[in-house]
Amino acid sequence: MDPSESSPSDRKEEEQPAASLPLPAAFLEFLGDNGLDPMLYSASDTIPRYIRLKPGVESRMVSEIESELKCELWKVPWLPNFYAIPPEVQIAGSKAYQQGKIYGIDAASGAAILALDVQPGDHVLDLCAAPGAKLCMLADMLGNTGSLTGVDVAKHRLAACRTMLQKYSLGDRSRLFVANGTFFSILPSNSSLGSIEESTGIKDNGSIFSEWTSKRSWKERQKSKKAKAAGSPHPPSTSEPELIYYGKDSGLVGVRKCDVLCPSADVDACTSGYDKVLVDAECTHDGSIKHIQKFEFWGWETMDRRVLDAQRIDNLLHLQLRLLINGFRLLKTGGSLVYSTCSLTVAQNEDVIRQFLLKYPSAELQSVDGADSWPCRSGSIQKTLRFDPGTSQTSGLFVAKLIKLPS
Ligand SMILES: C[S@@+](CC[C@H](N)C(=O)[O-])C[C@H]1O[C@@H](n2cnc3c(N)ncnc32)[C@H](O)[C@@H]1O
Numbered sequence: 106m107d108p109s110e111s112s113p114s115d116r117k118e119e120e121q122p123a124a125s126l127p128l129p130a131a132f133l134e135f136l137g138d139n140g141l142d143p144m145l146y147s148a149s150d151t152i153p154r155y156i157r158l159k160p161g162v163e164s165r166m167v168s169e170i171e172s173e174l175k176c177e178l179w180k181v182p183w184l185p186n187f188y189a190i191p192p193e194v195q196i197a198g199s200k201a202y203q204q205g206k207i208y209g210i211d212a213a214s215g216a217a218i219l220a221l222d223v224q225p226g227d228h229v230l231d232l233c234a235a236p237g238a239k240l241c242m243l244a245d246m247l248g249n250t251g252s253l254t255g256v257d258v259a260k261h262r263l264a265a266c267r268t269m270l271q272k273y274s275l276g277d278r279s280r281l282f283v284a285n286g287t288f289f290s291i292l293p294s295n296s297s298l299g300s301i302e303e304s305t306g307i308k309d310n311g312s313i314f315s316e317w318t319s320k321r322s323w324k325e326r327q328k329s330k331k332a333k334a335a336g337s338p339h340p341p342s343t344s345e346p347e348l349i350y351y352g353k354d355s356g357l358v359g360v361r362k363c364d365v366l367c368p369s370a371d372v373d374a375c376t377s378g379y380d381k382v383l384v385d386a387e388c389t390h391d392g393s394i395k396h397i398q399k400f401e402f403w404g405w406e407t408m409d410r411r412v413l414d415a416q417r418i419d420n421l422l423h424l425q426l427r428l429l430i431n432g433f434r435l436l437k438t439g440g441s442l443v444y445s446t447c448s449l450t451v452a453q454n455e456d457v458i459r460q461f462l463l464k465y466p467s468a469e470l471q472s473v474d475g476a477d478s479w480p481c482r483s484g485s486i487q488k489t490l491r492f493d494p495g496t497s498q499t500s501g502l503f504v505a506k507l508i509k510l511p512s
Contacts, residue, residue, distance in 0.1 A: 235262030378437035392501020
């Protein structure tokens with residue numbers, strides 16, 4: 106997602122006024138190396154902000170929200186429930202936002218979710234879920250059916266997911282949970298695996314899932330106290346994924362943790378994997394003008410460390426391929442996967458897809474239904490899509506859809 110999308114942790118920066126961007130030399134060099142035009146960033150004041158209205162409240166809420174935000178809501182014709190508003194309008198102070206009737210999500214992010222073509226009853230995995238705007242949209246599309254698993258490696262960012270899901274009252278939908286760590290397979294509810302215990306390293310200490318509560322356990326509070334005292338803002342993450350249970354009908358309450366969490370095995374994933382997988386991979390975020398704008402407040406000098414460090418970019422390219430491989434492994438045969446990043450570079454998009462396709466002959470690129478009428482262009486590999494501020498009036502986003510063929 107566009108990292109500027111509404112999440113409690115990001116909101117402070119999001120409220121800062123927009124400004125034209127004096128790009129630093131190191132970033133200009135990065136753009137030059139990747140064949141990207143710095144003029145893209147001059148559009149920062151004209152790209153609209155996008156909001157999504159909770160389905161069901163749409164028609165009666167529009168005029169109410171318009172008078173609250175003191176601006177017109179422009180319906181995005183190709184994307185249900187999405188509206189464009191002027192970029193300078195802030196939504197966080199509005200009642201509609203606070204009551205969970207709207208949230209900020211870029212139109213290109215909405216397109217990535219539509220590309221996944223989620224159907225009621227699907228079991229869906231969102232592999233890089235935080236802060237969670239796409240997770241919310243996925244939950245909306247599933248309604249009370251199927252299951253949704255959100256995974257993210259950063260525990261503190263999962264707190265933002267948790268808050269978003271609660272706020273939009275999506276948390277009580279069936280089988281909605283958030284996990285931490287990608288080295289585990291989190292079995293969808295159609296899994297036919299019997300006892301996991303013999304095949305896993307997870308000790309069955311008998312612990313079971315109970316109904317989720319926002320209150321942190323005594324153990325967790327102690328851990329974070331210790332981490333704070335040691336100068337670390339976040340407690341160290343545990344190796345066991347964190348699962349958060351939201352509703353009585355999730356089917357998880359009373360189930361042993363060791364029966365749900367298990368180290369992933371390729372064979373199991375093929376027969377009982379997810380119907381749909383989203384890999385919205387960690388990237389340099391260079392396609393998000395709003396994200397790049399934030400460096401004005403963070404300090405341009407932090408960009409070297411956070412974005413441009415060569416070692417970091419190398420690691421990132423490796424991580425992106427690994428995330429894609431991991432997502433594909435957890436996809437069932439016949440299922441589809443969407444790989445997206447908000448970077449505009451070929452290295453983080455087409456090159457990752459090319460390397461992946463060479464390694465996995467059972468993966469095939471698919472055209473995205475309906476994309477002909479979207480304001481985007483083709484990537485340099487056929488069937489992939491690219492959104493960018495100039496073409497789409499959205500944040501930059503690369504979208505590739507893959508299906509898993511029988512091997
Ligand atoms: C582009 S953001 C995802 C945005 C999210 N899909 C949304 O729409 O709100 C990428 C996320 O990947 C997470 N991440 C980085 N490395 C990861 C890993 N090894 N496994 C899972 N998530 C990872 C980051 O913590 C970050 O939250």
